[in-house]
Amino acid sequence: MCNGYLPIQMRVDKVLTENPDKTLKTFELSFLKDNDRENFKYMPGQFCEFSITGKGESPFGIASSPTEKDILKFTVNRTGSVTKEIHYLRPGDIVGVRGPLGNWYPVGKFKGGDVVIIGGGFAFTTLRSLLVYMLEHRSDYGKITVIYGARNPDLFIYKEELEAWDKRNDLILHLTIDKAVEGWTKLCGFVPTVTKEVKLDPKSWAVVCGPPVMIKFTLPVLKEIGFNDGMVYTSLERRMKCGIGKCGRCGIGSKYVCIDGPVFSLEELKNIPEAF
Amino acid sequence: MLKIKKENINTLLEELMKDYQVYAPVKNGSKAAFKVIENPDDIFTGHVKSEYSPKSVFFPQSEVLFEYSKEGVSIPEKKEKPYLLWGVRNCDTKSIRMLDKVFGNARQAPDKDMYKDPYWKQKYDTSIIFNFACNAPLTTCFCNWFGSGPFDESGSDIFVVETKDDLIFKGISEKGKELLKKLSVSEISDKKDEEAVSELKEKAVSMMPEVTDISALYEKLPKLWNEPIWQEISSKCVNCGACAFICPTCHCFDVSDEGKNGKGKRVRLWDSCMFPIFTMEASGHNPRGNSVDRVRQRVMHKFNYFKDNYGTHLCTGCGRCVVVCPVNLDIRDVIKDIINYELNKKVPADV
Ligand SMILES: Cc1cc2nc3c(=O)[nH]c(=O)nc-3n(C[C@H](O)[C@H](O)[C@H](O)COP(=O)(O)OP(=O)(O)OC[C@H]3O[C@@H](n4cnc5c(N)ncnc54)[C@H](O)[C@@H]3O)c2cc1C
Ligand code: SF4
Ligand code: SF4
Ligand code: FES
Numbered sequence: 001m002c003n004g005y006l007p008i009q010m011r012v013d014k015v016l017t018e019n020p021d022k023t024l025k026t027f028e029l030s031f032l033k034d035n036d037r038e039n040f041k042y043m044p045g046q047f048c049e050f051s052i053t054g055k056g057e058s059p060f061g062i063a064s065s066p067t068e069k070d071i072l073k074f075t076v077n078r079t080g081s082v083t084k085e086i087h088y089l090r091p092g093d094i095v096g097v098r099g100p101l102g103n104w105y106p107v108g109k110f111k112g113g114d115v116v117i118i119g120g121g122f123a124f125t126t127l128r129s130l131l132v133y134m135l136e137h138r139s140d141y142g143k144i145t146v147i148y149g150a151r152n153p154d155l156f157i158y159k160e161e162l163e164a165w166d167k168r169n170d171l172i173l174h175l176t177i178d179k180a181v182e183g184w185t186k187l188c189g190f191v192p193t194v195t196k197e198v199k200l201d202p203k204s205w206a207v208v209c210g211p212p213v214m215i216k217f218t219l220p221v222l223k224e225i226g227f228n229d230g231m232v233y234t235s236l237e238r239r240m241k242c243g244i245g246k247c248g249r250c251g252i253g254s255k256y257v258c259i260d261g262p263v264f265s266l267e268e269l270k271n272i273p274e275a276f
Numbered sequence: 277m278l279k280i281k282k283e284n285i286n287t288l289l290e291e292l293m294k295d296y297q298v299y300a301p302v303k304n305g306s307k308a309a310f311k312v313i314e315n316p317d318d319i320f321t322g323h324v325k326s327e328y329s330p331k332s333v334f335f336p337q338s339e340v341l342f343e344y345s346k347e348g349v350s351i352p353e354k355k356e357k358p359y360l361l362w363g364v365r366n367c368d369t370k371s372i373r374m375l376d377k378v379f380g381n382a383r384q385a386p387d388k389d390m391y392k393d394p395y396w397k398q399k400y401d402t403s404i405i406f407n408f409a410c411n412a413p414l415t416t417c418f419c420n421w422f423g424s425g426p427f428d429e430s431g432s433d434i435f436v437v438e439t440k441d442d443l444i445f446k447g448i449s450e451k452g453k454e455l456l457k458k459l460s461v462s463e464i465s466d467k468k469d470e471e472a473v474s475e476l477k478e479k480a481v482s483m484m485p486e487v488t489d490i491s492a493l494y495e496k497l498p499k500l501w502n503e504p505i506w507q508e509i510s511s512k513c514v515n516c517g518a519c520a521f522i523c524p525t526c527h528c529f530d531v532s533d534e535g536k537n538g539k540g541k542r543v544r545l546w547d548s549c550m551f552p553i554f555t556m557e558a559s560g561h562n563p564r565g566n567s568v569d570r571v572r573q574r575v576m577h578k579f580n581y582f583k584d585n586y587g588t589h590l591c592t593g594c595g596r597c598v599v600v601c602p603v604n605l606d607i608r609d610v611i612k613d614i615i616n617y618e619l620n621k622k623v624p625a626d627v
Binding site: 002006080 | 341344348351382383385390391392394498502527528529530533536540544547549555556557558561576585
């Protein structure tokens with residue numbers, strides 16, 4: 001019988017430290033077994049339970065895109081017991097992974113439309129997946145706009161890729177930091193303010209991911225501009241254990257974030273007072 | 277219907293024990309719980325409802341998911357006979373059927389096996405439940421509020437009524453009917469037995485409390501989200517979680533690794549939404565940081581969310597939480613208070 005609690009084994013191939021404080025690291029993993037590699041089919045927005053036996057499990061959004069074959073990437077913020085342990089991992093180490101779990105950004109529905117991606121801090125993980133996926137299928141989508149904010153320039157993740165994306169002419173990238181610092185030539189200001197200023201087309205699809213305060217203040221801005229609740233998506237975070245809709249931990253209203261989400265449209269969240 | 281003489285019960289049980297792992301109420305100190313029986317005499321029959329529900333048969337308080345070591349993970353091999361549950365009351369039969377909706381199925385992706393719980397299915401799918409009628413319901417029983425009753429057969433595999441000298445059996449599910457055909461010790465029941473059953477039923481039904489109409493509960497609850505009623509209800513609660521642990525339908529669990537030096541077990545353990553740490557996130561943020569939120573969650577899950585997803589309330593009226601709550605927070609009062617709560621009523625400023 002198929003067992004959703006059993007992790008598959010993966011090998012850590014690369015570890016990249018994303019910021020000078022070393023609180024954010026990106027791990028690139030590869031599959032140990034051929035049939036795991038073949039069976040692991042995912043979409044941008046899905047997540048995995050990352051398992052360090054003896055320490056426990058933690059959920060992380062998949063930062064790689066399904067178009068990047070044979071690997072998985074996760075970016076992990078060091079904050080508690082499991083994430084501390086994950087940060088000790090070195091290339092060659094073997095870890096457990098369960099997934100892919102949850103639903104995904106509706107990239108099929110986005111086809112033919114303009115898409116706005118709004119992210120903050122290290123929550124850019126699944127947004128990276130989404131962006132890389134859409135760029136690989138570039139002709140399927142209209143205008144792609146990205147607004148990405150961080151407290152200071154150090155706290156952006158995927159800095160090399162951001163530079164490369166910035167140079168592309170089929171994508172508009174707005175990088176912003178909270179307060180001006182020496183040498184920073186891009187935007188300054190909080191994400192909600194920037195969102196208001198960059199003149200978005202309210203007929204676009206939007207995906208918003210970031211710290212709760214950012215989401216809280218960005219959503220009303222989108223509404224004000226005239227975005228449709230059914231076309232604005234966000235990815236929710238809740239404490240999780242099983243990831244497969246059994247343990248009851250990640251409930252918001254009658255939904256479980258792990259199986260009914262983590263991706264929800266604002267339309268779906270309207271009647272769930274617990275959502276934000 | 278079939279019957280067997282009470283003096284033959286042990287012979288019957290011994291016959292069943294050959295093919296099944298038989299679980300029945302066994303006295304453990306002053307309280308009864310469902311345990312595997314080695315001997316039919318172990319069964320405790322002197323009460324209506326075991327203090328602990330048979331939920332633990334399929335969903336134990338602590339259960340090993342797998343063992344791990346440096347070599348990888350492995351599931352401990354279990355060779356067990358199918359489970360047979362003897363002496364289950366209808367409220368508990370119903371609760372097991374409810375839990376199967378959660379564990380045995382994948383609501384959002386019915387065809388995806390990875391979302392079905394293999395530990396539950398391994399035990400549940402081949403199980404058979406002997407549901408015993410309640411001849412003498414307790415004062416805390418209120419299953420009739422949920423459309424059930426002491427002689428409710430629905431959900432049973434085999435429905436059993438204990439008369440003065442016999443046990444009367446009725447096959448309800450296909451599985452139950454098949455099993456009854458195979459029993460060697462039974463005889464056909466007659467008209468007199470049926471009369472005895474009707475009499476017992478009438479008496480039991482008359483002992484039940486007056487039914488409170490709960491049909492408005494589901495729709496009313498979401499409207500009360502921001503009302504002060506939750507402060508009132510939760511003010512007594514000490515968030516001990518006893519109600520959830522004793523409840524045959526509460527099914528939340530925690531997952532934890534136990535072991536050292538790279539070797540150990542990943543286990544799941546009953547947990548409760550009554551505990552603040554249940555939803556506490558690594559950042560320190562807690563979506564249900566106070567007692568009011570958590571008590572509301574328990575009530576909402578039972579009487580609104582579960583119905584949204586599965587079409588029934590997640591409570592069978594077994595009354596166990598009424599018995600164990602150290603501060604006498606009575607779920608029946610909570611239900612009534614919600615139903616009687618006047619929306620838009622003026623609240624004095626000092627409440
Ligand atoms: C769908 C989803 C996607 C996520 N994606 C990322 C990501 O890409 N990068 C990242 O750095 N973080 C992500 N998180 C948050 C991350 O899961 C937590 O920061 C992490 O679990 C903390 O684990 P810990 O053991 O270090 O903390 P502790 O405080 O020691 O927590 C103990 C355990 O509680 C659970 N837990 C605690 N906080 C959370 C939480 N916020 N969310 C879920 N479970 C929690 C975990 O099982 C954890 O192991 C995501 C969370 C969810 C739900
Ligand atoms: S909530 Fe109370 S009465 Fe209802 S099933 Fe649970 S223990 Fe029984
Ligand atoms: S048993 Fe009573 S006090 Fe304890 S959590 Fe349940 S309602 Fe609250
Ligand atoms: S994490 Fe267990 S139900 Fe969602």
